[in-house]
Amino acid sequence: MLELGGNVLGFSEANSSSTAKGESVADTVRVVGAYADIIAMRHPKEGAPLVAAQKSIVPVINAGDGGHNHPTQTLTDLLTISCEKGRLDNLCIGLCGDLKFGRTVHSLITAMSRYKNIKLVLISPKELKTPEYIKQDIIEKNKIEYIETNDIEEYIDKLDILYMTRVQKERFFDEADYIRFKDYYILNKEKLKNAKQDLTIMHPLPRVNEISVDVDDDPRAAYFRQVKYGKYIRMALILKMLEV
Amino acid sequence: MNIDSIKNGIVIDHIKAKNGLQIYKALKLKDLDCQVAIITNAKSNKMGKKDIIKIDKEINVNLDILGFIDPDITINIVKNDKIIKKFHVTKPKKIVNLVKCQNPRCITSQEKDLDQIFILTDEEKQIYRCKYCEMKMQTNQRS
Numbered sequence: 550m551l552e553l554g555g556n557v558l559g560f561s562e563a564n565s566s567s568t569a570k571g572e573s574v575a576d577t578v579r580v581v582g583a584y585a586d587i588i589a590m591r592h593p594k595e596g597a598p599l600v601a602a603q604k605s606i607v608p609v610i611n612a613g614d615g616g617h618n619h620p621t622q623t624l625t626d627l628l629t630i631s632c633e634k635g636r637l638d639n640l641c642i643g644l645c646g647d648l649k650f651g652r653t654v655h656s657l658i659t660a661m662s663r664y665k666n667i668k669l670v671l672i673s674p675k676e677l678k679t680p681e682y683i684k685q686d687i688i689e690k691n692k693i694e695y696i697e698t699n700d701i702e703e704y705i706d707k708l709d710i711l712y713m714t715r716v717q718k719e720r721f722f723d724e725a726d727y728i729r730f731k732d733y734y735i736l737n738k739e740k741l742k743n744a745k746q747d748l749t750i751m752h753p754l755p756r757v758n759e760i761s762v763d764v765d766d767d768p769r770a771a772y773f774r775q776v777k778y779g780k781y782i783r784m785a786l787i788l789k790m791l792e793v
Numbered sequence: 794m795n796i797d798s799i800k801n802g803i804v805i806d807h808i809k810a811k812n813g814l815q816i817y818k819a820l821k822l823k824d825l826d827c828q829v830a831i832i833t834n835a836k837s838n839k840m841g842k843k844d845i846i847k848i849d850k851e852i853n854v855n856l857d858i859l860g861f862i863d864p865d866i867t868i869n870i871v872k873n874d875k876i877i878k879k880f881h882v883t884k885p886k887k888i889v890n891l892v893k894c895q896n897p898r899c900i901t902s903q904e905k906d907l908d909q910i911f912i913l914t915d916e917e918k919q920i921y922r923c924k925y926c927e928m929k930m931q932t933n934q935r936s
Contacts (some may be wrong), residue, residue: 573904573906574904575902575904592900593898594898594899594900594902594903595896595898595899595900595925595926595927596899596900596901596923596924596925596926596927597900597923597925598909599900600900600904600925601923615898615902615926616898617898617926617927669919682929686915
């Protein structure tokens, strides 16, 4: 927004907004919409941006709602894949980490299901496997070839894209479960030794330990370039929604 | 056992046995001041056992509720002792405030004034999803 010449009104955390006083989502967007031309909303409750969009007089961008959707991240991922690979079809994509609660993964699978000849390698511990509804309603319904494994190296030589995700603490009700899974996958140089030379490694960021810093200088590491693509796609989205 | 036939009103027939009371509650039939009969475990050639509800008054029943609870139901409209219209219900595309979303992360768990809305997203598999969080309705929520 700043790069487009706009200004940002906001609050750094929900506790400093009227939401903490019990204000409804509908009221919040009506009030904010009186001051702002567009609203970007990140909300822990799933479906909150939909409620906001129904009541708001200004456009609402869903900037992530719980474990449900994160559409601007998906647009970022699509732009990254398109720019890095030059195509969105004929790709073997490995998705690794928390595939159960990872909303970016669910959204990316849904988006990629529109393109031809996509193969998925779903890499996760069995407790964090891709939900059945994503497999049945998206992957199988669109006849996408897929493999599930808990071994990151097993199919790494087949991948065109490796999409790493963080195990998110806020998705676990039980801290012990989080601790058990948080360092389950750590991608490092050694694990990449059999990977293709033109592999693209992506991550929605922030990362914790799931990609070792020794991978950062590898030209295949695209996750910091991905941030820049994210800026461009969000600029484009704001322009589109403001109809300027 | 004999239950008098009705002169003007509605007969909800072919209700799956044991679903009669749920439909009675869902349609809020206790609020009516006319005669209402629920017959459970009635003999049926087609179903073995079935429930029937007879309402001795012409009222507007919520067909979406009936279609959601039991899509095999037959509705008979009776006028002057004769069935003047007979039809089946269908699964509704949308259900409002009949089932509560069970997802603790759903916005409806926080904002109680929001309508609880489920959308039929897969007609073949009869899958309903919450309009807000898209969580699939659990089978045990249906009856």
